[in-house]
Amino acid sequence: SAVISQKPSRDICQRGTSLTIQCQVDSQVTMMFWYRQQPGQSLTLIATANQGSEATYESGFVIDKFPISRPNLTFSTLTVSNMSPEDSSIYLCSAIPGTGAYEQYFGPGTRLTVT
């Protein structure tokens, strides 16, 4: 398994600003992902964070709005840029510890409110 922490746990931001969310894993992992969970909804995958290369984005999500970095095998950041109230959500990061396994372990999430 993997223990994942996220910072900040929550934030209230003004429209038009940006927020960077950090995700730290307690061990090296093969894959990391970022999800968005809107209130009362399921999880939607934003992108796969690739170590040393550009993230792979899902349909409806673009790099200019959600730039992602993954400088090493234990850390990733997601930035929510030029925020609007529609970006108010919980953002979760997850990781797969090893090869050949599919179960993902999740961080506690970041609750973002945009006013």
Next chain:
Amino acid sequence: AQTVTQSQPEMSVQEAETVTLSCTYDTSESNYYLFWYKQPPSRQMILVIRQEAYKQQNATENRFSVNFQKAAKSFSLKISDSQLGDTAMYFCASGAGSYQLTFGKGTKLSVIP
């Protein structure tokens, strides 16, 4: 592409009783995995149980077990001896190939004392 369907938006169960949450899925992959995750009000996603599609035996983790019907593409979760701490959203998910997970919409389970 994979799809996961949870047809029960909400369920309730008396403490100490047994409850079954339903999940159906569709996939074109021959090798895939199925999962149940729990998300309590604290919002931490917790892996409850996993099932490899190539295994015929149903997975069991303490009070949690699954009924995996591969031909019917059904993957239900049974919670025995329900406890107040089981109150949460439960998400069914499938994964294959690219390691990405596809989640269902979730079932909100309330355990009543």
